[in-house]
Amino acid sequence: MSIAGHSNFAFKTILQLMLLSVLVVGAPSAATANAKYAGVVVDAKTGRTLYADHADALRYPASLTKMMTLYLTFDALKSGRISKSTRIPVSRNAAAEVPTKLGLKPGQTITVEQAILSLVTKSANDAATALGEFLGGSEAGFARMMTARARDVGMNSTTFKNAHGLPNSAQKTTARDMARLGMALRDHHPEYYDYFRTRSFTYKGRTYGNHNRLLGRVKGVDGIKTGYIRASGFNLVSSVETGGRSIVAVVVGGRSGRSRNAHMIDLIGRYLPKASTGPDRFVIDRPGTGALVASVRLPKVDAPVPSGRPSVETVTAYAAGDGTGANNDAVATAIARPKAPVKAVAAIDRIATGSTNSEGWVIQIASMPSKVQAREILERTAQKAPALLGDSSAFTERFTMEGQIYHRARYAGFETKTDAWDTCRALKEKSISCYAVPHDPNQQS
Structure with a gap:
């Protein structure tokens, strides 16, 4: 073989080896060689896990933390506690955060919308802390709110310690929990979710591009968030919706x-293509947006959890839609603990005639300690909104949580998720708290 032939052969061999290396690195299984790695892909329409690798292993969220900061900000916007033009004061603590940041100064203010845009694009740590201090009273108070809301949406392995995601050894999450938060942001705050599509943000004459390089480059990607600290590696949560399919994918611990990004694209x-093209059959229970949710759900550090049963007035105040608390099954459990175990028995008490259609959706108004209280809330709700609920069927449903019996107050008769959620939004405009779930007549807790 000639010298030229040897050179040509060697060049082809090197190219083949390089191609093989790219293919191997791109494969999901290869990611497990990285001790920081975790990944998951979830079908957002069914909740089915399509791919998982260390999906439940504890990892550092880095700036994925800001997804919960934004979730709570959207809660506050939806409840009317703040508006997009509300001005957020910047403390010395917020201004002192390390980059990335906007360079905010102590004593200045920034609007809520400017803070939101800086988080979804620049991932500004100073703006995140300012938001957290404003909404939570302090950085520590907001972190407790964040962890409480994480539990509300089923993120049972996540603990937050700050609003921005800068290093804290106690701030942990999992890839699966972050996928759940991504779906909760899409489903619970659709009116604000478009912020995550923002390609750039201009503040004081300077334009900041979005750190999420998949936006506009990968078909169907509409968010959500990137993150990096040395302890975590490079993180990314992606929401994808195209061709009738919808997934949320998480990569934690990338080496660069x-x-x-290449692994996420892969x-x-x-x-x-393996995701469902059918109707939405999966929903994450929507928590309430009241200002006092965090103080009820998660006491201050080292404070004991109340052991006594709450009064009827206390539970009613948090469940009857007065805007002071969350309206789901966990409320009563957070403020009461059982004295003795009670066997779980599902029981449906239909108040009005009509089917509860196991294939449809229901709206839950409250969870109460007694059936009588649940029925009273249903009657009051029907009186407040007869036009909205005239074609639905009121019923109560008994369940147990941590050994205590409670009663859901619900309305059935909604054929689709959209029908139920639209009705819920209309009820909330009348200051009636609610959330929608697919109906399971055999549901027990």
Whole structure:
């Protein structure tokens, strides 16, 4: 073989080896060689896990933390506690945060919308802390709110300690929990979710591009958030919706931003075609948006959890839609603990005639300690909104949580998720708290 032939052969061999290396690195299984890695892909329409690798292992969220900061900000906007033009004061603590940041100064203010945009694009740590201090009274108070809301939406392995995601050894999450938060942001705050599509943000004459390089480059990607600290590696949560399919994918622990993005693109290409094209059959229970949710759900540090049963007035205040608390099954459990175990027995008490259609959706108004209280709330709600609930059927449903019996107050008769959620939004305009879930006549807790 000639010298030229040897050179040509060697060049082809090197190219083949490089191609093989790219293919291996791109494969999901190869990511497990990285001790920081975790990944998951979830079908957002069914809740089915399409791919998982260390999905439940504890990891550092880094700036994925800001997804919960934004979730609570959207809660406050929806409840009317703040508006997009509300001005947020900047403390010395907020201004002192390390980059990335906007360079905010102590004593100045920034609007809520400017803070939101800076979080979804620049991932500004100073703006995140300012938001947290404003909404939670302090950085520590807001972190307790964040952890409480994490429990509300089923993120049972997540603990937050700050609003921005900068290093804290106690701030942990899992890839699966972050996928759940991504779906909760889409489903619970659709009116604000479009912020995550923002490609750039201009503040004081300077334009900041979105750190999420998949936006506009990968078909169907509409958010959500990137993150990086040395302890976590490069993180990314992606929401994808196209061709009638919908997934949320999470990559934690990438070795670089480029390799993380390449791996995410690979996951989307592999698992989006395996997602369902049918109707939405999965929902994360929507918590209430009241200002006192955190103080009820999660006491201050080292404070004992009340052991006595709350009064009827206390539970009613948090469940009857007065805007002071969350309206789901966990409320009563957070403010009461059982004295003795009670066997779980499902029981449906239909107040009005009509089917509770196991294939449809129901609206839950409250969970109460007694059936009488649940029925009273249903009657009051029907009187407040007869036009909205005239075609639905009121019923109560008994369940147990941590050994205590409670009664859901619900309305059935909604064929689709959209019908139920639209009715819920209309009820909330009348100051009636609610959330929608697919109906399961055999449901027990």
